[in-house]
Structures are given as structure tokens and as C-alpha cells.
Amino acid sequence: MTADAADAPAYALPAETDSSGPPRNIEAEQAFLGAVLYDNEVYNRVSDWLRAEHFHDPLHAAVFRRAAQMINAGSLADAVTLRSHFEGDPGMASVGGVSYLARLMSEAPDAASAPEYARVIYDLAIRRALIEFGSTVAYDASRPSESLSATSLLETAEQSLFRLAESGGASRTLQPFSEALAQSMAMAQAAYQRGGGLSGISSGLKTLDAKLGGMHRSDLIILAGRPSMGKSSLALNIAFSMSRAHRTETGSDNVRKTTEGGVVAFFSLEMSSEQLATRLLADYTGISGYHIRQGKIDAAQFEDLRDAVAAINSIPLYIDDTGGLSIGALAARARRLKRNPQIGLDCVIVDYLQLVAGSNSRGDNRVQEVSEVTQALKALAKELNVPVIALSQLSRQVEQRDDKKPQLSDLRESGSIEQDADVVMFVYRESYYLERMEPKEGTEQHLAWEDEMRQVRNEADVIIAKQRHGPIGSVKVHFDPDRTKFSDLDTTGRRDFE
Template identity: 45%
Template sequence: MSVTPTLPQTPYNLEIEQSLLSILLRNNSVFEDIGETLHPEYFYTSLHQHIFKTLSHLIRKGQIANPITLKHYVENYLQGDDVGLSDTYLAELVGLLVPTRNALYYVKVIYDLYLRRQLASLGEDISYAAGVMDVEGPDAIQQIEIAENQLFQMHKESAKSQVYSFAFALTQAIESAQLAYQRDSHVVGVSTGLLDLDKMLGGLHPSDLVILAARPAMGKTALATNIAFNAARLKMRDTENKGDGAGVGFFSLEMSALQLAMRIIAQETGVSSDRMRRGAIDKEAFPLFVDLSKELAALPLFIDDTPALSVTSLLTRARRLQRKENIKLIVVDYLQLLTTGKSNSENRVQELSEITRGLKQMAKTLNVPVLALSQLSRAVEQREDKRPMLADLRESGSIEQDADVVMFIYREEYYEARNKPQEGSEKMIHWQRHMAEIYNSAEVIIAKQRHGPTGSVFLQFDGGRTKFSNAASKTINF
């Protein structure tokens, strides 16, 4: 015979709630220590919620909160036959004579019980949603992501804000500088694997939102893939725990995991992805593939190619990856393919603003750099000088506002190749000479860097291998 388990009672403790209110009514100064961490909804009974809300309001206005000043507010709240309870109940609270030193402990217990009630309520909501078979509603996987996000929001709210002394912040800054000095690369963040870019940026720093933008065919995805691969390989080879590399979560909303893998194989073996796709591969190339697969078997690079992700789903998946694989860099390809998850969003500019804010919040919450790719407007094509500017960021000025770093890719060779003059002309000679000078050259323009210089870094770009690499050292500071 099966036994039906009895459900646990709703978690609450009236005595502790009464004890804390007693302390606050007798000694208003205690509120300074707990006022920012305790909210009315944390109390179980509506009466206790109202008493705490009222005394909080009075204390913040610089007034005294005691049974006399609270009497009128509590009477208005109780009304009817219960009005007479206000005098006796407030007097009983003050008469408890609980030690003031217990206040912080009571706050901790009250909050713990509140979270337990929230968890129980969330569990009921999850159970109910799982039983609703709605064609237009979220499927099971989406429900899991929604539940994970709700749990995360509960955990996020539980994290107390902290105020740091300048001495503490100063110590952290000096330790960061010392760490950079001790590293051979002098890079304190995640290395891009590109020397001049690392020198200009100091690596990709935790909590930074880094925007990499360009017009189509400039190599946005190629550069992002190169940076992700370089960081992951540095992490894999980091036997001395130098910390330059990182596990990488790559969210590809445009290309499949297969296509990205083929690009990485192409850049490492020299066999173009186009040849691999068509099967035009020499027999001698296969041993290269075998050797590469052995070397990269443990590469900490994780690709999620789910299309049309919302920012909320992206955060849920990134947080899960960080928990399981300890990733320290997130790449998003690309910004404009993300959604807010709202079906009635008509204002694309506003929607994109919410997306960029969400990416910045994700960088801060997970304490990792987020490298997000972005398209540029067609205004670039209308100008004689095709070098991108901050004003070219497509659809929203919030990208520039929220980003810590904004980088553009500019390949003059791409545009010059389309301006080929007539064969045999004098212009043709100059054109050929200039094309030889800019052959396989790419310029990365750092148009914004919140904590460092702006300028240009020049890289080598091999279009066949979709690979950016170090060029002869040449940087231009603005």
C-alpha cells in the first residue's frame, strides 16, 4: 500500500518577525544596519509587512517610529472590529524586550524563510506550467530555461550590495597591475592571441562588453572565431596557470557549429573550408586533420548554434556553461539576431537598446568579457572614405553607450578590388602597386575604449583560411 507523503507546512516564524519589529520600535538606529537588506514582502503576515513598511517610511523621513507614531497608520490599515488591536499589539511588540544584538540574525532567518516560500511557490508554478498543453505556450525546454532564469533572479536578489573602502579598491587595482607586470605578455585580461591588439586593449577584461562591428565580408565572424580559438588554445596549453587563456562559450546565431569547426580546421591546416565543403582535398591533407583533431580534442571551446535566442535564454545558457565548464569569455555572433523575447515589440531601436543592456548586465553578472558582433549601417558605403565610425553602428546609439570597447574591421583591399581601372592605363599601374601594398592587410579600428587609448591595429588577413594573424608591428594612436 502506497503512502501519500504529507506536504510540509509553509515556512515562517512569527516570533522572530515580532522580535525584529520590537527591536526596531525600541531602537530606530538599528534600521541603518538592516534597512537596505530587508523589504516588507519578506515578512509572512500582511500586518507585519505593513508595520515594517510604515516604520521604514517614518525613519527615512527623519521621524521617530514608535507605538504612538505608528498607531494611526496601523488603525487605518486594520479598520473595522480589529482597530482596537493596534494599541495592544504594538505595545506587546515593544514589551518583548529582545536583545538588540540579535537583529542581524533575525533578518537572516526572515529572509531565508521568505526565499523558501518563494521556492515553494515557484515549484507550484513549474508544476502547473508543465501540465498546460498550449500550442502557443513555451515547450518543455523553454519552460526549463524560464525556471532557471527565475531561480537565478532569486539568487541575484539575495546577493547583498557592498560598499568598498578606497583602501580595498586601491589594493585590488595594485594587484591587477602587478599581475599584468608579471605576465610576459603584460596582458591582465583574456588574450586575443594577437600581439598588437593585446597591447592596445590589455586583453579582454572581466565584466566588459566589447563590440566588434563591420560591414559584410570584412571578416567579423572570422576575427571573433580566431580570438575565441586563440583564447581556448592558450587555456588548453596553460600548464603553468598563467591565466592568459580562457574557456569560451561561442553563441552562433548565424552559422552552424559545423561551419565554425570547418573554419577552425581551415585556419589551422591551410586547407580552405570551401575545398573541404566540395571535397577537393589532397590525400596528403588528411593526416593534418587527424593530427589537428588529436591536438584539439580537449579544446575548451563550446558552441551553441541555436537560432533566434532571446537575451534571457542567452543568459541562462551562458550561466549554465559557466557553472559546468568554467568559461571566462563569451562570444555572440551577432547582436542583431538576438531578440528580447517579447512578441509585441515593434520599435527595433528600443528592442536593440534592451539587448545591449542585457549583454552588459550579463558581462557584469558572470564577471566575464562579452565579445558581441554587430552589423554596420549602409551609410559606410555612401562615403568616399569607407572607414567605419561610431555613428555607423546600426539601429541604435545604445550600442556605443553600453559598450566598454567598440572595434571596427576595415579592409581597404576589399573596396579597392572593386575599383579596378582599365587594363593598360596609367591608373592601372598605380592601382596594381597600391593593391600589392594592401594585399591581405586588415585594420582594426578601436573607436572607443572606456579605460584605454583609441587607435588602429594592423593585422594580416588570409581570406582563403579566414584567419587573422599578427602583422609587422604597426599601430596608430588617435
């Protein structure tokens, strides 16, 4: 449901209905269509929220749909121009033929009152959809099933209600190619206005953004790596950068829209919210996270921490550290945040997907359960129109190779994860393996090892192994283990300090 429809004033026309059928007002539909055919500008005043599916009468829906196509194409839509499209139409014949269009125009109300008729049509469509929704919920709830728990029913009902609220009451149908083209052009325009840079949300790493074009809405992005490679740190860095950069503007329709950065929901199934917050404080202040946890800081550093808390306290980053969260519950919580008009949602991060439980988790088929989770996360990305970044573990087979750099085949349950993902990225730090091969001190080999460690200690590779929208490849970034922070390198390979 759009803000225009949601904030509509009291109706000028009563929503009359026939008690023998679903809520409807045929007279309101006739009056509104007549106004549109008489003055096409009426359509432009309601086109952002009224759809053909909101009309109860199929003939009226067909007339509105065809009129909308003609108006959007810059053509005149009236009784004369529509005549050829409906001659021989069975629905039109049932109301006396194409002369019906002329009667609609001749009895059209004043154009100023036409939007009120549109709101009546819209309101009744919502009511019909709610009745259908309620009937479906009642039917499912009255028939207990061993395979479908009450909790699952509740989550499914919440999902359906969310879609109803977002779509304005009509289930999503086939989309005209013209609408898809308009959306593509809007994306291209956004990238052009950024100077040829990003079409998605910035990750905070320029080199990574250059490869990906930002984090694209509706994408499922898999960020994988072996334990201690820093995938959680990178995900948290991205979340922190997005939320710190968050900016909004209010358009002419009084709807607040994100123009930069984003509101982030971070589902941490492994670390607590306190641990995540400590990492962010270390990131922001430059003080070692280890020293913060151990209390090994001086008075000046403590004051820096207090200043940092005040500075970043209000960033739109929301953390859920519930352990063993089910995919249904995770999706429901993300939807609630998205629907909150004071908050909204621009990105979801899940750390990590192997810890998310399926809707009917019994632990007997882990591959099937992970497949369900990845499919649900991809569906959630499309439903909420936000990027979903899901972290994933890699199998131990990486450790058996001489070349430790991860590959797509190293993904656990790789079939489903690789198939559902739009982007697959790996975090790889050569220093992790090199420091575990330290020779005996005082030897020539140890001196050579120290030289090599100095070169790679603070470097990491983010390997893009799959990308639907662009090239694959690898980017080098700086990694500070004390702050668990990833940042850009300058052209000489040194850390690019902001």
C-alpha cells in the same frame, strides 16, 4: 555559492527552526559570534563564504559586519572594542545592552567547532532565500500575463536561481569600498605578474592586446563591420586562441581557476557549427577553407586535417548555432555552462546581436528590441563576470562616403549599442573596396591598381573607436582570406609567423 560552502561536511549542530517563522537558529548565531569575539582567527576560516546577510537576526548581522571590518583592518574585535560602536543601539538595548557582547564571549564554544555553527547559519540563509524564491515564482506563475510568457518566466526564474547559487543566498547589496579596492588590487597584481602585460584575457593578437590590455571581465565588447570585412573571422580567431591557450590550476581551497586563456561559448546565429569548424581547421592547418569544402585536397593534406582534428578536438570551445535565439535563452544557456563545475565559462561571443531576438519580439520596434539585447548582454557580462563580445552590422551610410572607414555613428541603432558598450571596435579592410574598383586590364591604371592591391591585400585595420579603460586608436593586422585568419604583423609590416 563558494566551493567551501558547497562542499561543507555534515553539520555538527542540528538546524533547529521555529515552525511559526522562516528557518533560523538564533542559538547557532549566538554561539558563532561568541567564538569570533573570543578568537578572531575563527572569522578568517569562514570569511570567504559567510556574509552578514546570512544572519537572520539583524543585531547579529550588525555585530558580525562590524567585527569583520575591524578584523580586516588588523584590529582586535571583542566585547570591549565593539562596545563603543553599539552603545545606544536600539537593537542592542532590546537584549539588555552592550553586556550582551560579554555574555556571547563567556558562552563561546570551542573555536574548532565554530565553523560548524557558521555552516548552520549559511544553510538556513539559503533555505530562507529558496522559500522566498519559490513564493515569488509561484506568485508570478499563478497570474497569467499577455506581456510575460511562460518561457520568459522560466528564464527569469533560472536567472534568479543562478544568482542565488552564486551569491550564497543573499541578494547583492551595497559593496564596501574596501572590497572594490581589493578587487582592483587583485587585477593590478595579475597584470604585474604577467610582466606589465595583460589584465584581461588575451585575444591572441599582440598588437590588439597592447591597446586593450586583453579582454576584460564584465565588459561588453562590440566588434562591428560591413559584410565581408571579416568580423566573424576575427571573433572566431579570438575564440580559438582563447580556448587553445586555456590553462587552469587548483588552489588551496580545491577550486579550479583559469590562469590563462579561457572557456568560450560561441553563439552563432548566422553560420552553422560545421562552417565554423571548417574555418578553424583552415586556420590550424593552413589549408584553404574553400579547398576543404570542395574536397580539392591531396592525401597529405587530408592527413593533416585528421591530425588537426586530433590535436584540437578537446579545446574548451562550445558552439550554439540555434537560429533566432532569444536573449533570454542565450543568457540561460551561458549560465548553465558557467555553473557546470567541470566546464565553467570565461568568455561569451555572439555573432551577431541584430539576429538575437528580444524577450517579447514582435518586430514592430526594432530599435527598442536591439536596445533590450545590448542591455541584457552588458548585464550578462557583469553577472557572469566574463567578457561578452557581440558582433554588429554597420549601416549602409558607410558606402555613401569617400572615406569608407567606419565611425561610431555608423552603428545600427547606434544609440543603445554605443551607450552600453565598454569597447567598440571596427574591422576595416581597404582591399575590400579597392578590388571592386579594378580598371580595365592592360591599362596603366590597372598596373597602378595591382601595385596598390599588393600592398593592402593582406592587411586589415582594427579600429578602437571607444574604450572605457584606455585610449582609442587603430592597429594593423595581417589577414589571410584563404584561411580567414587574422594574425600579427611584425615591425616591418609583414606577417609575424609564430
